[in-house]
Amino acid sequence: MKTQQLLDVCESGIGGGAAAALGTERKDHLDLLESEAIFIMREVAAECRNPFILFSGGKDSAVLLHLAHKAFHPEPVGFPLLHIDTGHNYPEVLQYRDQMARRYDGRLLVRSVQDSIRRGSVRLRRPDESRNRHQSVTLLEAIAELQIDACLGGARRDEEKSRAKERVFSVRDEFGQWDPRSQRPELWALYNTALAPGEHLRVFPISNWTELDVWQYIARERIALxxxxxxxxxxxxxxxxxxxxxxxxxxxxxxxxxxxxxxxxxxxxxxxxxxxxxxxxxxxxxxxxxxxxxxxxxxxxxxxxxxxxxxxxxxxxxxxxx
Structure with a gap:
C-alpha cells in the first residue's frame, strides 16, 4: 500500500483531529517526494563511511543540497560537496555554485578535467571536443583520491531511458562501471549498501521526481537558481x-x-x-x-x-x- 493510501486509512479510521495530533495530516505529492529523499539521505549518512554530494550548481543539484539541509538541520549539511569542472562551464553557474556552498556551510571540493588532461588520463581528439563525457575519468580519479564510497547525485528517471533503468542505490564496480543487468532489488525501500573492495555507490535521492516536480518544489521552497x-x-x-x-x-x-x-x-x-x-x-x-x-x-x-x-x-x- 502506498504512503498516501496509508495516511488516508489513518485519517478515515481515527478521525481528522486525532490524525492531525499524531502527525498524519494529509500530505501532497511534494511532501511525499521530499520525505523519501530525506530518508534516502539519512540512510546514506548512517550506512556509508565517506559520502559526497555531486554539486554542479544546476537545478537538480540545488534541490539536492536544499534537501540535505532539511535532512540534517540544525547541523550543517551532512556531506561534503564535489564538483567535476570541465573548464567549459557558464560563469553564472560557477558563481552560484560557490555562493550556495557558502550559504549552506558546505565543504566544496573541485576537481578539473583540465588536470586530468595534464596528467594524460584524458586525451582529447581535437581541441574543440566536448569535455562532457570526459568528466567520468576525473570523477573516478576523485573517488579514488578522496576514498569516496557513495556519491549522491541529482539524476532523475524521467530524464533519459538509461537513467530509468538505474536503481536509487546503484553499485559501481572496482573500475567505476555500471552493469544494468546486475542491480540489487529495492523492495519496500530496503537498500543494500554492502560494498566489495574497490566498489562504490551512486545514490539518487530524487530519482522518482519529474522535471515538473523539481520546479514545483523550487517554487514552493523558494530555492534560488x-x-x-x-x-x-x-x-x-x-x-x-x-x-x-x-x-x-x-x-x-x-x-x-x-x-x-x-x-x-x-x-x-x-x-x-x-x-x-x-x-x-x-x-x-x-x-x-x-x-x-x-x-x-x-x-x-x-x-x-x-x-x-x-x-x-x-x-x-x-x-x-x-
Whole structure:
C-alpha cells in the first residue's frame, strides 16, 4: 500500500483531529517526494563511511543540497560537496555554485578535467571536443583520491531511458562501471549498501521526481537558481533541430545565421553540449505552466551530446558517467 493510501486509512479510521495530533495530516505529492529523499539521505549518512554530494550548481543539484539541509538541520549539511569542472562551464553557474556552498556551510571540493588532461588520463581528439563525457575519468580519479564510497547525485528517471533503468542505490564496480543487468532489488525501500573492495555507490535521492516536480518544489521552497534557467536574450544559431548558443566555444558555422532570441536553459552543463530552448518563462510559476504543456523531454530538447544514438548515455554510464 502506498504512503498516501496509508495516511488516508489513518485519517478515515481515527478521525481528522486525532490524525492531525499524531502527525498524519494529509500530505501532497511534494511532501511525499521530499520525505523519501530525506530518508534516502539519512540512510546514506548512517550506512556509508565517506559520502559526497555531486554539486554542479544546476537545478537538480540545488534541490539536492536544499534537501540535505532539511535532512540534517540544525547541523550543517551532512556531506561534503564535489564538483567535476570541465573548464567549459557558464560563469553564472560557477558563481552560484560557490555562493550556495557558502550559504549552506558546505565543504566544496573541485576537481578539473583540465588536470586530468595534464596528467594524460584524458586525451582529447581535437581541441574543440566536448569535455562532457570526459568528466567520468576525473570523477573516478576523485573517488579514488578522496576514498569516496557513495556519491549522491541529482539524476532523475524521467530524464533519459538509461537513467530509468538505474536503481536509487546503484553499485559501481572496482573500475567505476555500471552493469544494468546486475542491480540489487529495492523492495519496500530496503537498500543494500554492502560494498566489495574497490566498489562504490551512486545514490539518487530524487530519482522518482519529474522535471515538473523539481520546479514545483523550487517554487514552493523558494530555492534560488542561476539566471540562465529563466528567460533572457541570447544569440543562437539553429543546428540539428536545436538552438545552439553562440559562445567562443560554440561559434557559428559557415552558412549559419545568428539570431537573438528569448531563451532559457532547462538543464545547464558544459557549454559545448547544452542548448537553450525558446521561452518567455521568466519565473518559476511561468516555467511550471510551460512544462505542464511540454511534450519534449528535458535532455531531448537541450543536449547536443545525446543526439547520436539512444544508447549514448547508457554507454557513458557504463564507463563511469554520473
Amino acid at each position: 542561476p539566471s540562465l534557467y529563466f528567460a533572457h536574450q541570447r544569440e543562437v544559431v539553429r543546428r540539428g533541430g536545436l538552438l545552439v548558443p553562440v559562445t567562443p566555444l560554440t561559434p557559428p558555422r559557415t552558412g549559419e545565421t545568428v539570431e537573438t532570441m528569448t531563451v532559457r536553459f532547462r538543464t545547464v552543463g558544459d557549454i559545448s553540449c547544452t542548448a537553450p530552448v525558446a521561452s518567455k518563462a521568466a519565473t518559476a510559476a511561468q516555467i511550471i505552466d510551460e512544462l505542464a504543456r511540454c511534450t519534449v523531454t528535458e535532455r531531448g530538447a537541450t543536449r547536443l551530446d545525446d543526439q547520436t544514438s539512444e544508447s549514448a548515455m547508457e554507454q557513458r554510464k557504463k564507463e563511469g558517467y554520473f
